[in-house]
Amino acid sequence: MLDASDSFVTEDGRTIGGVVMEMKNITLRFGGVVAIKDISFDIREGEIRAIIGPNGAGKSSMLNVISGFYVPQEGEVLFHGKQRPPMRPYEVARQGIARTFQNIALFEGMSVLDNVMTGRLNNMKAGLFQQAFWKGRAEKEEVANREVVEKIIDFLEIQAIRKTPVSRLPYGLKKRVELARALAAEPKLLLLDEPMAGMNVEEKEDMSRFILDVNDEFGTTIALIEHDMGVVMDLSDRVVVMDYGKKIGDGTPDEVRNNQNVIDAYLGVSHD
Ligand SMILES: Nc1ncnc2c1ncn2[C@@H]1O[C@H](COP(=O)(O)OP(=O)(O)OP(=O)(O)O)[C@@H](O)[C@H]1O
Numbered sequence: 001m002l003d004a005s006d007s008f009v010t011e012d013g014r015t016i017g018g019v020v021m022e023m024k025n026i027t028l029r030f031g032g033v034v035a036i037k038d039i040s041f042d043i044r045e046g047e048i049r050a051i052i053g054p055n056g057a058g059k060s061s062m063l064n065v066i067s068g069f070y071v072p073q074e075g076e077v078l079f080h081g082k083q084r085p086p087m088r089p090y091e092v093a094r095q096g097i098a099r100t101f102q103n104i105a106l107f108e109g110m111s112v113l114d115n116v117m118t119g120r121l122n123n124m125k126a127g128l129f130q131q132a133f134w135k136g137r138a139e140k141e142e143v144a145n146r147e148v149v150e151k152i153i154d155f156l157e158i159q160a161i162r163k164t165p166v167s168r169l170p171y172g173l174k175k176r177v178e179l180a181r182a183l184a185a186e187p188k189l190l191l192l193d194e195p196m197a198g199m200n201v202e203e204k205e206d207m208s209r210f211i212l213d214v215n216d217e218f219g220t221t222i223a224l225i226e227h228d229m230g231v232v233m234d235l236s237d238r239v240v241v242m243d244y245g246k247k248i249g250d251g252t253p254d255e256v257r258n259n260q261n262v263i264d265a266y267l268g269v270s271h272d
């Protein structure tokens with residue numbers, strides 16, 4: 001049995017660290033709907049942790065609990081071993097957590113560059129007062145923010161479209177811009193809600209490569225929801241499987257693939 005602080009080496013030789021986020025007996029209800037039923041699992045430092053399951057299983061709800069957006073009625077969320085109090089979005093960002101959404105949430109009329117810059121809003125320390133009366137500090141910060149943003153734009157190979165309004169981009173590139181905006185916050189934990197939904201094979205391959213590169217080069221811990229089982233099996237170190245709000249599997253991709261409950265849940269269920 002692995003301790004919270006232990007690290008381990010995966011089948012493909014990747015070293016995964018201690019537990020950074022622990023969900024303990026989480027239950028989340030919306031009125032009469034129980035979206036999450038008594039689920040426990042953890043996320044370890046440096047891993048790519050997939051959350052999978054049929055439509056309506058409660059995956060996005062779970063990501064919203066991890067991000068602090070939803071506070072569960074029952075259970076505990078431990079972040080670096082401490083119980084996490086309800087937080088506002090800027091507090092979540094300051095804790096090093098960033099996310100993308102199932103439905104793209106970008107400013108369509110703004111350029112790619114400006115959208116990615118919004119990812120840094122929570123990293124800015126100079127308040128409005130300082131921006132107005134103490135220009136030096138605000139300007140210095142602006143330069144530093146730009147440097148980070150330009151680095152991310154290069155990293156995700158979107159230099160050629162930096163001035164383009166997001167509304168003019170094809171879907172696959174919008175998803176990449178959303179990833180850029182999340183990365184601009186320099187998160188330690190990155191949450192991706194279906195980063196490849198609606199993409200063609202080539203776009204999925206690109207996105208998979210970027211996710212692996214982010215994990216590898218920045219050491220970012222990643223939790224992602226994805227329907228494409230091929231992608232999940234290729235990318236993730238460990239997988240949590242949800243069905244009707246319950247956890248029905250948890251383990252390495254191979255373990256999950258051979259789990260009878262998981263196989264049953266997936267039979268006859270359509271996925272988009
Ligand atoms: N804000 C909400 N208010 C009421 N019910 C909700 C809300 N969000 C989710 N639900 C319900 O909770 C259940 C789980 O939804 P959730 O969006 O978490 O599933 P999902 O696994 O992400 O599904 P999908 O694969 O379709 O994105 C569903 O029954 C859904 O209708």
Ligand SMILES: [Mg+2]
Pocket residue numbers: 059060061102
């Ligand atoms: Mg969802």
